[in-house]
Amino acid sequence: MDIFKHEITIRELVEGFVDNAENGVRAYAGKLDIRPPYQREFVYGEKERAKVIETVMKNYPLNTMYWAKCKDGNFEIIDGQQRTLSICQYVNNEFSFNLRTFKSLQEDEKKKLLDYKLFVYVCDGGDKEKLDWFETINIAGKVLTPQELRNATFHGSWVTSAKFYFSKTNCAAYNIGSKYLNGEMKRQAYLETAIKWICGAKDDDGIREYMAQHVDDPDAQPLFSYFQNVIEWVKAKFPKYRKEMKGVPWGPLFKKFGQRTDLDSAKLEKLVAKYMVDSDVQKKSGIYEYVLDGDERHLDIREFDDNIKREVYEKQNGICKKCGKHFEIEQMHADHINPWSKGGRTIAENCQMLCADCNRRKSNI
Template sequence: MKIELQKIRVRDLVEGYEDNDELGVRAYEGKLDVRPPYQREFVYKDHQRDAVIETLRRDFPLNLMYWAVREDGTFEVIDGQQRTISICQYVEGDFSIPVNGHQLSFHNLQSDQQDQIMDYELMVYLCEGKDSEKLEWFRTINIAGEELTDQELRNAVYHGPWVSAAKKYFSKNGCPAYAIGSAYLTGTPIRQDYLETIIKWVNDGDVDGYMAAHQHDSNANPLWLYFQNVMAWVKATFPKWRREMRSVPWGLLYNEYKDASLDPVKLEAEVAALMADEDVTKKRGIYIYVLNGEERNLSIRAFTDNQKREAYERQKGVCPVCTKHFELAEMEADHITPWHAGGKTEASNCQLLCRDDNRRKGGI
């Protein structure tokens, strides 16, 4: 890979700056692609963005940037997207920073202060090489910066028309996926949480396999249609929304139960009862439990040490199943009346069984 250091003035960088949802972000008279397909969305917090401008204003050194040189002589940002956008947005007047006790946008600065920023020289490495070399360097130099998520790195490895199309659905602020599914998903679209989650759902957890298979597809319509179907099924099956629904693996449930005959009214009654049950400690697991009936999804409240000791003394250390005597440490707590039959996790419903009998009872 050929690498050359060049000084780029801010006034040249911001020339022709444009942020367009369809065309992406461009600067440097349109010759710099600030957000190539594999790059992340703008994720800087306000204090990080402000610090970039304060660095320029005080003429302090800003971290090196890296641009890749394309075959047609234009450039794309390998590292420095967040700083580049911060600079361009400030000069455009999109935000203000505190200066001597006042919030000042670029146009509020004195002319000499504006010139000081515009004449600031950015240190940019221009890199020429194969796509694989540029992408590998992209992975390496970002390790020390705002750490990339696994999905952001995958977007770099499998960049192409499919990634660009998928990001329009799942990776923008206010994207279509956010509009219909934000109440049912955790994370944020701009850090690629939505995209990663949906691919895991549709491809049994194998995100890399799915992206490799679809890297050169011209669109991401199948994934978008799948997500719409998942959301429609969830809202029809569980029409009453609760905050616990944000962390349920809906796609996996949809894959298994989409063709099942389910009664939303009956399901809601079961969910409501379980939400009110103090023995159920994992409320988000309720939605899985009412479909598959597996108690492990609920993390039923365990008996306390005091309750175990009380039962041990009451039984005089004898297992009621095999009638043999054991030390307390050799026994395990068990519900006399099973939880699913209405038994509560309370002292009067606690018995101690030896490990072998308890695990035989539980089918382990």
């Protein structure tokens, strides 16, 4: 792999700048692909892109950018997409800096900006070498998410289509699922979640395996359809939206309970409402899993505090309620006499101190 330093002016960079669905995002007389398949969406805000223009206006050095040379002799950006877009959009009069657009600048100001020199390192090598360089560079900069790096590895028609559904501004996945998913849509969190849902992947290897199987597919419509089915099922079974529904593992729940015909939405809502006001339930988002599978571990039921433990321990004189043996308080566990699932509360009157062995036997019953 060869790496060489390249020096260009902003005038050269912005020549032929286009940003549209037909031609993509290109500059440098059409020779520079600003948004290759592995790049994230433009995420700079007003303050960030203003800093780029301010740096140029004051003739301060702008961070070095990195390009990769393509087989056809053109280039694609490895690092510096957002700085490049900020510059191109400003010269294209798409935003103002200090209340002035580029066209409102004096001629000498325009010339000074257009003559500003940018320093670029260009990598000329194979795809694997360029991808390795890409990952290394991004460790030192704004680190890419695991899914952004996966997109780089498996870029092609399927990834392009998947990004259209799951990470473009106002994409279909965002419009129907933003209230139910965590993570940044533009940082590929929605796409990663959808892949996990459809194939049951638990880790990076599982996601990569799914993407490898579909890398040459013409589009990602089946993935989006599955995602859509999950969200529609959630809305049908839990029609009353609560903020606690955001981030619930809906995909695995759909896979397990999606074909059940005995799940009545009215009954589910009654249970959800009941547990939402239960002060012993500390993890409210876990209620949705609990009403489906009955596993109390989703709820993080409130434990007896140290004061209650001490009070009950003293009343029992350190004697385990089950085996009748004496233990130090550190060797004992606070247990609900009447289980929470049967209406028992986390209060002193419903607490008993058991030794570790007796508590374990009771839990296994």
